[in-house]
Amino acid sequence: MVAYNENRYFWTINKHPMILLIGASGLLGSSIGQTLQEKKIPFVAAGRNENKLLKAYKNPPPFRALDLFKPTNLETALDGIDKIIVSTHALFGTGKTDSSKLDRDGIIALINYAKTKNIANFILVSVHGAANKHPVDFYENKFFSETALVNSGIPYTILQPTAFMELHIGELFGKRLILKGKAKILGKGESVNNYVSVKDLADVIAHLILDKPKNQRIEIGGPDNMSKKQIANIYAKHLLIEPKISYIPITILKLMSNLLYPFHKGISRVIKMTIHNDSYSNAMHNLQLFEKYSIQPMSTEKFIELHIKSVRKVI
Numbered sequence: 404m405v406a407y408n409e410n411r412y413f414w415t416i417n418k419h420p421m422i423l424l425i426g427a428s429g430l431l432g433s434s435i436g437q438t439l440q441e442k443k444i445p446f447v448a449a450g451r452n453e454n455k456l457l458k459a460y461k462n463p464p465p466f467r468a469l470d471l472f473k474p475t476n477l478e479t480a481l482d483g484i485d486k487i488i489v490s491t492h493a494l495f496g497t498g499k500t501d502s503s504k505l506d507r508d509g510i511i512a513l514i515n516y517a518k519t520k521n522i523a524n525f526i527l528v529s530v531h532g533a534a535n536k537h538p539v540d541f542y543e544n545k546f547f548s549e550t551a552l553v554n555s556g557i558p559y560t561i562l563q564p565t566a567f568m569e570l571h572i573g574e575l576f577g578k579r580l581i582l583k584g585k586a587k588i589l590g591k592g593e594s595v596n597n598y599v600s601v602k603d604l605a606d607v608i609a610h611l612i613l614d615k616p617k618n619q620r621i622e623i624g625g626p627d628n629m630s631k632k633q634i635a636n637i638y639a640k641h642l643l644i645e646p647k648i649s650y651i652p653i654t655i656l657k658l659m660s661n662l663l664y665p666f667h668k669g670i671s672r673v674i675k676m677t678i679h680n681d682s683y684s685n686a687m688h689n690l691q692l693f694e695k696y697s698i699q700p701m702s703t704e705k706f707i708e709l710h711i712k713s714v715r716k717v718i
Contacts, residue, residue: 421445421446421447421483421484421485421486422439422444422445422446422447422484422486422487422488422612423446423447423449423467423480423481423484423486423487423488424436424439424446424447424448424449424464424488424490425449425450425469425471425487425488425489425490425491425513426449426450426489426490426491426492427446427448427449427450427456427459427464427490428448428450428452428455428456428458428459429490429491429492430567430569430570430601431490431528431567431601431604431605432448432450432490432491433459433460434601434602434604434605435488435490435604435605435608435609436448436459436460436464437460437605438602438605438606438608438609439609439612440460440462440464442609444609444612444613446464446488447464447465447466447467447484448463448464448465448466448467449466449467449468449469449480450466450468450469450491451468451469451470451472453466453468467479467480468480471491471505471509471510471512471513472493472499472500472504472505472509473509474509474512474513474516477512477513477516478516481516481517481520484520484522485520485521485522485523485524486522486523486524486525486526486612487513487517487522487524487525487526488526488528488608488612489510489513489525489526489527489528490528490608491505492505492506492528492530492541492545493505493506493669494541494669494672494673494676495669495670495672495673496668496669497667497668497669497670498668501668501669502540502541502544502669502672503540503544506541506544506545506548507543507544507545507547507548510527510548510551511547511548511551514548514551514552514555514557515551515555517555517557518555518556518557522557522558523558523616524558524559524560524611524612524614524615524616525552525555525557525558525559525560525616526559526560526561526562526608526611526612526616527548527549527552527559527560527561527562528562528564528604528608529545529546529548529549529561529562529563529564529620530542530545530563530564531563531564531565531566531597531622531623531624531685531687532563532685533545533546533549533563534546535547538675538679539672539675539676539679540672541672541676549561549620553618553620558615558616558618559616559618560611560616560617560618560619560621561619561620561621562604562607562608562611562621562623563620563621563622563623564599564604564622564623564624565596565597565598565599565622565623565624565625565685565687566596566597566598566599566685567598567599567600567601567604568598568599568600568601568625568701568703568706569600569601569706571596571598572598572634572703572706572707572710573706573710576631576634576635577634577638577707577710577711578710578714580635580638580639580642580646581638581642581710581711581714581715582714582718584642584644584646584647585646585647585648585649586635586638586646586647586648586649587648587649587650587651588631588632588635588648588649588650588651589650589651589656589674589677589678589681590650590651590652590653590656590677590678590681590682591650591653591681592630592631592632592635592648592650592681593630593632594630594680594681594682594683594684594685595628595629595630595684595685595686596628596629596630596631596680596684596685596686597624597625597627597628597685597686597687597688598624598625598627598629598703598706599623599624599625599700600625600700600701600706602701603625603693603698603700603701604623606696606698607623607692607693607696607698610692610695610696611692621689621691621692622687622689623689623692623693624687624688624689624690625700625701625702625703626688626690626700626702626703627702627703627704628684628685628686628687628688629703632648634703634707635648637703637704637707638707638711641707641708641711642711653678653681653682656674656677656678657678659671659674660674660675660678
């Protein structure tokens, strides 16, 4: 039996099965954890920093130390676990925390150890567009970890979400529009991309972890495909402003990426990803999981409305 003790603010574990949520204090991971708590689904949080976890939750879940950059304590972390959710990534990582060390090597080490356990459901959050020999190493690293899971014999679901609204629309773009009435668009801003809310993705994962896995890769995105120019116009409409938009040409971005590579591979990687996304349409329409679980995914315009209210509430 698993009981939730509201006085002590964490799940008390009396009997398996148990879910291990890796990356529980990150943007997506904390949203998954909060959703699991709302649905009274018990889980154990795993990560490198317990203090960061305590800040991410009103009622912090049980914690197990796990550093996938140097995965030496997998036995302790997976003790008694029969379901795993991996929501962590190292897109911005460099040096000792480079993407290759977590998104490829660390997750593959986790999968290899999990093969020795009786894991009933392994959910790996990857990225839309993961592919071998991708020009951006992050996508290739995710492809290798996907392949390891597919070949592991562990029952799995691999989710390939598009860009997160909260990060790529809100924090990295729209926040400056709200605060200063201006924004920088990297590239031409005309290529169309898809965005999904981490809250909607977390809701899907909370359903998937209780289902019997069907051993499949699933692309998942939000209901809209939009360019950065279109997104800027939506912010302007709700802010009642004429935004000041400046553009950084692709030639400058390429130079910046190359110059930064020896000093910070993570920032260089993100610029390179921007260059790639500015050159190709990343439009997609796959709402099958939202429809299956009767979830109404957040539209881009609704997110922008809520984002404006949230930022204005703080200032």
